[in-house]
Amino acid sequence: MEHFIIGTWMLFGDLEALFIFVLGLLGGMFFGAIPGVNMLTLGAVILPFTISMEPTHAVMLYSVIYCSGVFGGAITAILFNIPGAPENAPTCFDGYPMTVKGMAGKAIGAAVCCSAIGGVCSALLMMSATGPIANWAIRAFGSQEIFALIFFGLAVSASIGSANLWKGWLSVFAGLLLATIGTDPVGGIPRFSEWSILNWEYKSYYLSAGLHFIPMILGFFAVSEVLVQATAISSGMRQRMKASMEFPSIVEFWKVRYTMVRSIFIGFFAGILPGIGATLAAFLGYSQAQKWSSRKANFGKGEMEGVVASETANNAATGAAMIPLLALGLPGGALTAMILGIFQIHGMEPGPLIFKNSNDLVWITFAAMFWANLLIVMLGWIQTKTVVHVLRIPFRYLAPIILLLATVGAYALRNLMIDVWIMFFAGILGYFMRSTGYSPAGIILGLILGNLGESAFSKSMQLMNYDFLGFFSRPISGILLALGGLAIISSIWTEIKTSRSPQSAIKRTDN
């Protein structure tokens, strides 16, 4: 507590620190909230400036960007069906339908409050026990457990965002297949990046790097959304969305309290495992909320509980992701890897010694993340009253801006033109997928978790001398794999049962 007060004092008592804090908060939210670019773009752009900054300020700046950027990504997800980052993808499922229904203000309000609650809770947990938690996680979770967790995550989240279970799984499998493009994680063998047909030989250094999920998200969501809206406009079907500014009431939040608590735990747990992070947290949070909710049937049609579930979970994961970084020097994602780089640029290394050597830095970072999460509510409230007006801009003006920003965002990621082509290709594919009930979010989930899962699986197999049963000799991995298997069996059972029920037969004849 004492440390926290000192950290807060250092933050608010120092004008320069406060200025950087506010800049980070606004910058993260701004970049997160513009369709096409995201907090990673901002992080890469300002990296050269951090060389001349004090290390404490630089690290604090990035942690604030991290908090507000994850929230900012929710705004575009809700208003335009374009997630700012993969962890905002499940927010689209209910956030965007709410906008269509004229409840944009309510959706953003829910996202704001839940991001703040998730973030604050995980900041509190982080402050109370960073060292012990990090040490527990690193010992308890080897490659086997990480693979089992990813398998479990896929098993329970596969069907979300699609018309039915089969289409959901097909979307995820397509994502898993795309994840195999590029150099394989064990032997460095090129896959799909070079081939020869007859006498024509093809070899791409670019593809050997694999497909990055950011251009895929921009394509599947931003570009395909522009195409979907354009078709609606040209066929005269598009209705101008109502820009409501209504904030959700306390009673509405009270109704979803269990979902919030569940998502906080899911987010925190997924966040502390290096590499798993906020994306799995958001998908798991959403799928579990859907499973346990009394309003199950409304999910995907504009149910506030869905927004609550995914936004609480992904912001809870941000604080947790700082734990392995600070306590062990192990970054879990792209932005935490940049933070590690900042430490190193300043000749420091995060790790166990940081609590002894740079206590100031740790606590100003913790305090900044805590206050950033709290201030999100205030800024979010203002945003609810302002950003929603963007919906009033005619889509024929908005569409080219979105496409332009998406192109910039895709290129700026790695400065590779191929990412732009991949984005447009994914956009066209996404358009047809959406009109046939397949899930672009499922592909993204498969792509991200496929990379992580394959790498964890291959390491596990090497560690266990290629004995698959070894997974079941470890309690955590055994239980997670068994639960995942059960989830698959039960979802198939339910799907078959409902498709044979008289109601769905009526629905089929209607179609």
Add this chain to the structure above:
Amino acid sequence: MKIKQIAAYCMCIFLMGSFVSNADTMVTPPDGFGKRPLTMIVPFGSGGGSDQLARAMAKAMGEVAGLDFQVVNKPGGGGTSAIPDFMLAPADGYTVLEHIDNAISAYAAGDISENPAVDWIPLCMTQITFSQIYIRGDEDRFTDWASFEAHAKANPGAVSMANLGKIGSMELVVMDQLQSALGIEINQIAYDKPAERYGALIGGHVDVLFEQPGDVRSFLDSGEMKPILTIFGERPSVFADVPTHQEVGADFEALTRFRGFYVKNGVPDEIVAFLSDACAAGFNTDDYQEFNRSKYMHLIDSFRDTEGSIALINDAVKTYQEMYKILGIGN
């Protein structure tokens, strides 16, 4: 585009500010060169080891030669994704590539067609380092190389090492040499991200780790890791109590990890000479020396000029090709 331009302007202003203050040890450019910013391509991501080196060197060359650099990261494919763009840029000296010894092993294995000593001109190498084998600080089954070797011989194949996965990489070639020289068998586990490799050792999921000291310095300082073997021809002073591979009976010339800077072949000689001089002068600036010290790059001679770099690359290519023939890798 806008964002990149702003970033470039800011970088320029920042770099110009730093060279004005150090105008006394300037290297003069050939007429007309360096009036506009140069591009430095980094084949790895922002914030990583190569990125930090490129930024430190860009700053140092700005100080001594008045050059402005725009650092561009093009990560992917173990450093190969950046190569097409570098090869497409005109041979005018305005595009500089930072690269590591991966490019040399990739050429030796036939993964890339460009020979770094022929198709590119190395300006200089400014980081050369050796590898070590690490155990956990609190490991009690073995405490030094002798007890580890005994343990590995008693449990063949059951001892695991966190290492890089790429077949033919410096890491795996060195470990092959070491294992066959000493007659031990260590299960090499392929971890693609450095953080995962370190976490695997600290978390107790593997027994030993193969790495370079600069990358795990924080873990060495905190006592969470300790070296048991240095893979280099002599004992560096900081690790005076750690034996070298030759001392424990493995008789081979150790490959090193090295990072340096290149331009394309075809760049006019006077520009190559100027950039090479600027690199050497930049290497000797206080800031750059401090940077190398923080990365443990001062333990062995870490600098090679153009000639020295070509010799280093050619030696490495020869060693890799010989090893690949034995291991049956590549063309």
